[in-house]
Amino acid sequence: MQTLIKFLILCLTTITFAQTTINGKVTDSKNNPIAGANVYLDGTYDGDTTNDNGDFNFTTIEKGTQTLIISYLAYETKTMIAEVSTLENLQIKLRDDMGALDAVVITAGTFEANDNSKVSVLTSLDVVTTASALGDFVGALQTLPGTSTVAEDGRLFVRGGAAEETQIFIDGIRVFTPFTPTVNNLPTRGRYSPFLFDGITFSTGGYSAEYGNALSSVLLLNSIDEPDQNKTDIGIMTVGGSLGHTKKWEKSSVSVSASYINLAPY
Structure with a gap:
C-alpha cells in the first residue's frame, strides 16, 4: 500500500510540473481593464476569459512555441507567438477596431404607403x-x-x-x-x-x-401628361375606320378623333 501511494504522489507531481501557467492582464488603449476578453492558445482547448479587472490565468500542457490569441468585440484581435514558458505576467493592450459598426438603435416611427x-x-x-x-x-x-x-x-x-x-x-x-x-x-x-x-x-x-x-x-x-409632339392616328377596320390628330403648343395641347363603324355587311 505504501508503494502504491508513493507511486500516485510521484505521478501527480510529474503532471503538476508538466503544466505551464499563462497569466496576465488585458487593457484598452486608455489602460482601462477589459472584462470578458477571450484568451486562448490557438488550436487547443486551453484558455480563459478575463475577469472584471482584466486578469486571466490558465494552465496548459503544451510545450514549445505556441500562438496566444486575445480577442474581444469592437477591438482588434491580438496574436502573440512565443515560447509557452515566457507567457507569464503579460500586459496586453487591445486597440479599437476602426472597422467596427456603430450601435444600431431601433425606434418606433411613422408608416408611409405612398410608394x-x-x-x-x-x-x-x-x-x-x-x-x-x-x-x-x-x-x-x-x-x-x-x-x-x-x-x-x-x-x-x-x-x-x-x-x-x-x-x-x-x-x-x-x-x-x-x-x-x-x-x-x-x-x-x-x-x-x-x-x-x-x-x-x-x-x-x-x-x-x-x-x-x-x-x-x-x-x-x-x-396622361401632355404629348411630346404633334401626331396623327389612322385606324382601318373591316367594319369602318378612325382618324385622330393631336396638336401641341408650348403649354397646352388638344386632341380630336372621329370613328365610323358600319355593321351592315355582317
Missing part, C-alpha cells in the same frame, strides 16, 4: 389584356388579391367592405361617382377609359392620412 413599390400598379395595356376585365379598369382590379365581386354588381369591393369605402382619385381629386349608373340586377362599369391614364395605382390597405376618408382601399388614377 408605388408597396401597392399594385397597372398600365392601360394591363387592363385591356386582363381576362374577363372587358377593357374596364375596375374589372381588372377585381382579379387582384383582396378584392371580391358582390352579386356581380361590377363595383369595386375590397376586403369585405362596401364600394363606397373605396376612394377613387384622379390626379389627386376625389371622384364621388366613378361608376356608370345602371338599373338593378345589371353589372355596372367604370366611367373612364383605361387609356386616359398612364398609371393606375391600387392599395388594398396601408395608405397615408391624405386619404383618411378611405376605409377599405385607395385607387389613384393619374392622367
Whole structure:
C-alpha cells in the first residue's frame, strides 16, 4: 500500500510540473481593464476569459512555441507567438477596431404607403389584356388579391367592405361617382377609359392620412401628361375606320378623333 501511494504522489507531481501557467492582464488603449476578453492558445482547448479587472490565468500542457490569441468585440484581435514558458505576467493592450459598426438603435416611427413599390400598379395595356376585365379598369382590379365581386354588381369591393369605402382619385381629386349608373340586377362599369391614364395605382390597405376618408382601399388614377409632339392616328377596320390628330403648343395641347363603324355587311 505504501508503494502504491508513493507511486500516485510521484505521478501527480510529474503532471503538476508538466503544466505551464499563462497569466496576465488585458487593457484598452486608455489602460482601462477589459472584462470578458477571450484568451486562448490557438488550436487547443486551453484558455480563459478575463475577469472584471482584466486578469486571466490558465494552465496548459503544451510545450514549445505556441500562438496566444486575445480577442474581444469592437477591438482588434491580438496574436502573440512565443515560447509557452515566457507567457507569464503579460500586459496586453487591445486597440479599437476602426472597422467596427456603430450601435444600431431601433425606434418606433411613422408608416408611409405612398410608394408605388408597396401597392399594385397597372398600365392601360394591363387592363385591356386582363381576362374577363372587358377593357374596364375596375374589372381588372377585381382579379387582384383582396378584392371580391358582390352579386356581380361590377363595383369595386375590397376586403369585405362596401364600394363606397373605396376612394377613387384622379390626379389627386376625389371622384364621388366613378361608376356608370345602371338599373338593378345589371353589372355596372367604370366611367373612364383605361387609356386616359398612364398609371393606375391600387392599395388594398396601408395608405397615408391624405386619404383618411378611405376605409377599405385607395385607387389613384393619374392622367396622361401632355404629348411630346404633334401626331396623327389612322385606324382601318373591316367594319369602318378612325382618324385622330393631336396638336401641341408650348403649354397646352388638344386632341380630336372621329370613328365610323358600319355593321351592315355582317
